[in-house]
Amino acid sequence: MVDGALRAFQDDPSLHLLLVGPPEAADAILAAVDPAEHARLVRLAVPATHPEDQDQDQAGAGVRAAVRAVAQGQADAAVSAGNTIDIVLSAARILGRWPGVRRFALTAALPTAAGRLVLLDVGSSVDTDPDTLVMHARLGAAYAAVVHEVAEPRVGLLTIGTEKGKGDRLRRALPPLLETAELPAGARYVGLIEGNDVVSGEPADVVVTDGFTGNILLKGLETAYSRLGLPGAGALEVPRAALLLGVGGTVVVCHGAASGPDLAAGIALAAHLHRRAAVAAMVEMIPHNEVSHDG
Template sequence: MLTSSRDSAARRIAVDAMGGDLGPAEVVAAVKLALAQQPALNPVVLVGDEAQLTPLLAQASLPIDGQRLSLHHAPEVITMDDKPVLALRRKKNSSMLRAIELVKDGAASVVVSCGNTGALMAGGTLRLRTMQGIARPALAAVVPRAGGSFVLIDAGANPEARPEHLLHNAILGSHYCRVRLGQATPRIGLMSIGTEEGKGNALTTEAHALLRAAHAQGILNYAGPIEGFQVFAAEEPVDVVVCDGFVGNIMLKSWESLVKFFTSTIKAELRANPLRMAGAIMAKGAFAALKSRIDPDRHSGAPLLGLRGNILKAHGSSKRLAICAAICAAGEIISAEMNQHIEADVQRAASVLSTPLSPQ
């Protein structure tokens, strides 16, 4: 079936070239990697200052052909030190805001940015708005566990959630898990302090009832409440961990800091004496495999889900491999038509929210 030029444009990936800590050169290198690795990747729109990007593209031998790659001029930059709302008001020609506007106007489908998180979240929410039926967007993150990975949602977008928000988080996380992790029917767990009925606070208790009802209607594959020690376990693992943004952000940052602690501790212990150093050399392959498994660059790009458009946030310090992974993830989201499937399930879940739930 033939598609219109507008339909083709809407499937583009808008990449904010200016927002990251490492500058536009690293973003240009990432775009080159992504286009080379994925010949069928959606067209990329590089958004930023032409005066800086044009020579970088020439140095990278990356032609602006208007088909696979185009350039959208945006002379201003929202820095990491800018206050989000103030920056959105004062820097209307920033690369970040222009990239979001491309999605709003239907000229692109996904924004990829390494820029100021607060500005990206605020700009995306204010400009794109949430899907019908969803009150609050949620930030998702892919985290490794024994035998694979899981999606953590919400990782920090909505710290003061209500039970219906957690139901929507489960729908959002389930669809993102299908796209990014290839799980056809993701098992969903609700983060709590116990698995018994009645454990947890009012939020988790009411959310548990909603998730159970959605499971009964075939909307979700809900496995029940889980505790902290189950999150990374191999036995009966869940694919999506649902929580509010307050808990999720603490979980994510604690995991990241724990990985750094163990990495630095292992390095220090292995360098303690020559015998250990010799053993480390012999186990070099095992350490490389471990690093690869827990490397956050493998699943770079945390999406802000639930908007009328897609936003992928990469770390501000992301290098080209991480940015490349985020761009490729954006292509997967577009190809899977993820938002259309989310909207359908949100509408199905409306009946769960409108039906009084009896405690069991």
């Protein structure tokens, strides 16, 4: 964590960091930075028990404090390599959901032979349903349009073959819904997508799947690319960070096994998304304009 925060801080002179977590980690970061730059670093103490967290365990106290800082305007984005469940639940409770979004989608941008591809969900919603994946198709199309500046994004459904009727019950039910769904930014559904298509990037700009298969695919690609090389000339590294789409704020989730460079990339992604007002732009593309809250 310390190495990643330092890398991000040094790479971006306009970046300010709100340090949430173990005091010794904050001390190490402050000690490694020129005192003249300390104004760009703020330490946030994690309360032993926040009034709103009386019924919560303390393991995710740092995550909740970081998300609450976004809700209260102390921070523009939250980046965490903590437990994904803690992050998702904290975001839902504190920041709320976009209207119509029942389940968030962890959204990764992958390098392909053709450029970049949006893959979602990669771990937020393991058990899902057709309506959720239709909404995730909308979220992914909005991400491709706003963040990757893709005109009329092509949306595909990940399954085990391109022939009609391929896949489990969920995948068989989805094509008619996606064919008639209203997708943002002029996006269109282009059909069934296989795993090899995710590497080529040719058939689609956005690939939708459930969080179970998406997480397996993402981790498999990470390992393959790290050992065999990346597709395409000059392709970027596979990010070990994903945006939590559908939440009322910018929340980036890094893998628990993320390295220093991985965490730095996650922080850089969060800063980039904030500076482009990406979340607000995506909300405008999805029906309704108010953020609903849990509880």
